[in-house]
Amino acid sequence: MAMPEKAQIIQVPNTLRAKVGGRLGALDAQAVAKAEAALADLSNHFEDWLMDEIRKLEEVQARIKEEGLNMVNSDQLFYRAHDLKGLGTTYGFPLITRVAGSLCKMLDEEEKRMIAPWKLVEAHLDAIRAIVRGQIKTVDHPTGLMLSETLEARVKEHLEAAGLYT
Template sequence: MHEERDRKMEAVLARAQAAVADLAKSYGPSTLADLDRCASLLKAARADLATRAASIKELYGIAHNVKGQGGAFGYPLVTRIAHSLCTLVRQERDLSDADLGVVQAHLDALRLIITKDIKGEGGEVGPKLAARLENMVKAPG
C-alpha cells in the first residue's frame, strides 16, 4: 500500500519537475517578448503625453511579472533590475522624458541579460550595473 502511494507521489513529482523544466526553456523567449511589449509601451509613452500614464501603468504590470519570475528561473539579476524599474514607474508622479530614458536603460539591461543568458548575479559587472540603475531611479531626471 505504501509502495503504491510512493510510486504515485514519485510520478506526480516527475511530472511537476518536467513542467518546471519546460517553463524554464521558454523563460528567455517569453521574457524577450515581454520586453518587446515594454519597449512598445515606452515608445507610446514618449509619443503621446495624454496616454503616457496608461502606457506606463501597463509597462509596470509587465515589469512586475518579469521581476517575479527572474529568480525562479535562475536570473536574480533580472529580478533586481526589474524591481528597480518597477520602483521608478510606480511612482506617484508624471514621468519626464529623462525618466523615460532611465526606463529605456533598464529595458536595455534586461534585454542584454536575457539575450546573453546571464544567470545568477552577473559576475563582477552585474551588481555594478544594477547599482547604477538603482541610483538613476533614486535621482531621476
C-alpha cells in the same frame, strides 16, 4: 497605582489539527518526479516567454516615444516592469528581477511615474535587454551586478531629490 484585579490567563484550545485532518502523509516520489519533468519541459519555453514580455515592454516604450508620457502609458510601463520583476528569476534571469524591481520602485506610484527621468527609464530597459543578450543568469555576474547597483543608486538619488524615496 495598584492593580485592581489579578490577571486571568485563558487557554484557548488549538482546533487546527482537527480541522486540517492530522499530519500530512509522505510525499509521493513518483508525483514529485512527474512534476519536476513537467517543469523541465516548460523551462524550454522560458526564454521565449521572457522575450514576449520584453517585446510588450518595448511596445510601451515605442508608444511613449510616439505619444509622450501620459497616465495610460506610464501605467502600462509599470505593469510590464512589474511582470518582469516577478518573472525574471522564474525564467532563469535573477538580475532582470533586480533591474525591473528598481524600475518598479521609480514607477510604483502615479506621482513618481509622471516625473520619472526618461533616460533613466530607458537605461533600465537597455539593461534588461543586455542581460538577456549576454545570457547573464547569475546574481553575482560582475557586469550585471555593477549595472543593477548603479541603476538602483540612480533611482534612489532621483527619488530622494523629489522627496519621494521610501
